[in-house]
Amino acid sequence: MARDGKKINTIAFVTYPGLTLLDLVGPLSAFYGLDWPQVRPEAHWQTVSVGDRVEVIDTDTPMRLIPEKTFDEVPHPFGIIVPGGGAAALEAMTNDAIVDYVRTAAETAEVVGSVSTGAFILAAAGLLDGRQATTHPAYGELLKKLGANYVRRNWVEDGRFISAAGVSGGIDMALYLLARLKNKPIAKRTQTVIEYDPDPPFGGIEQNGGADGNGLAATVVEHQAKLKRALAERPHLHQKLFG
C-alpha cells in the first residue's frame, strides 16, 4: 500500500546465477510504461528483481547483476517473470529456494510468466502440467517430458500463465501484457519510446534453418547430460525427464 492509499502492483523478475540477461532486461524495459498514471490509476505499478540473496550474480554476459530484493521481501507479487538461462536454468530446477519461491508466489500472482528456458523453472514448480507453454525451440521436446503442452510460438498464454520463446518473444509478450494490464495505446507508446521496430539483418530464425540447422541440438544434448547428473537426487524429476 502506497502513502496515497493505493495498492501497489509489483511485477517480480526472478533471478538466479547464470541467467540470460536479455531475457530479463527485454521485458523489464518493455514494462517501462507500466506506471504511467493516466490509465488504471487505481493502483501503482512497479518492477523489481528478486533473488535468494541480495548479492552479485553472474549472467550469460560479462555483466553481473545484483537483485534488488530477496524472495522473502516480495512474497506475493502481482506477477512473476522467470527469465531463461540455458544450462543455468536447468540447474536452477534443482535449487529449492528458487523453485519454492516460484511455486508460492504463483499461488497468488495474477500473471505467471517465463522467457525461454525459464519455463523449466515453472515446470519444476509443477505449474505447467497440462498447460500450453513455450520455450526456446531447441528445448521444446524436453519441456514436453515435464508435462507441459509445448507449442512452438513466439509466446503463448494459458490462463494466468504466459511463456515466451526467448529474447524478442519476451519483449513481444511484455508489450502484450502491458496492453492487457493497462491499455493498447500505452503499449504502443512504450514500443515507440524504446524504439522497438525490429528488422533482423539476416531474416527471421525459420529462414536460418531452425535451431538444429545451426548446431544447437548438440548443445541441448550436453545440457541434458549435465541435468541428468544434477537430478540424481531428484528421482521424481529424473523419472519424468529421463524415464
Add this chain to the structure above:
Amino acid sequence: MARDGKKINTIAFVTYPGLTLLDLVGPLSAFYGLDWPQVRPEAHWQTVSVGDRVEVIDTDTPMRLIPEKTFDEVPHPFGIIVPGGGAAALEAMTNDAIVDYVRTAAETAEVVGSVSTGAFILAAAGLLDGRQATTHPAYGELLKKLGANYVRRNWVEDGRFISAAGVSGGIDMALYLLARLKNKPIAKRTQTVIEYDPDPPFGGIEQNGGADGNGLAATVVEHQAKLKRALAERPHLHQKLFG
C-alpha cells in the same frame, strides 16, 4: 595480448548514469558469439562495460549496474558502443570524462557505434560532423543541428562509424557487426541462440503513427529545455543546437 600470444580485441560499452539498459544489453547479448573460436581464430574477442568509476549507476529501469572497468583501464578498445539514455544522454554530452574518453578511444577504434541517443555523445565528441548517422526518430532534427547527416533508418554505417535508432536497431546492428567481424553463419547462429525472432504484437512503429503520433514530441521539447540549461557553460554546443 593473451597468454597464448594472441591479440585481444575488446568491444567497450560506454556507461553513464541514467542510460537505457536495453540499449546496452541488446547489443551486448548479440555479441555473445564474438569469441567462438572457430572463425578468425587469430584473435580473442571480449566485451567489457566501462565507466568513469567502477561504482553503481542508475539506469532507466529500477535495475542498476556497475561497469566492470574504468575508462583509464581500457584506453584503446577495438570498438566502442555508446548506448542511449534520453535526457540522460543529452546530459552526458556535458560530461568531460565521458566525451573525452569517447573522443580518444575513437581515434584508434575500428568500430565506433551508438544506439539511440548515444549518437549525441558521439556528436559531442565531434565524431559525426558530415557523417551519416541515426538516432531515436524523435531526436533526428536535434542531431542534424550537431552537424550529423541524420537518416531515419534502423541502423546506418559510415566508414568506421555505425549508429542504430534504438533497442531492436541495436540488436540488428550488432548482428550485422558480428557477421562483419566474424562471419555470417556465426551471426545467424547467435540469432538462434538468443532466439531473436521478433513479432511485435501491435505491428511496427510506423504503423503506430510514429514518434509524434504517440506524444513523444512533448518529451523531446522538455529534454531540449533541460539540455539548454545544461549547456549554459558550453557556448560552442549551445550555439550549434540553439543558435
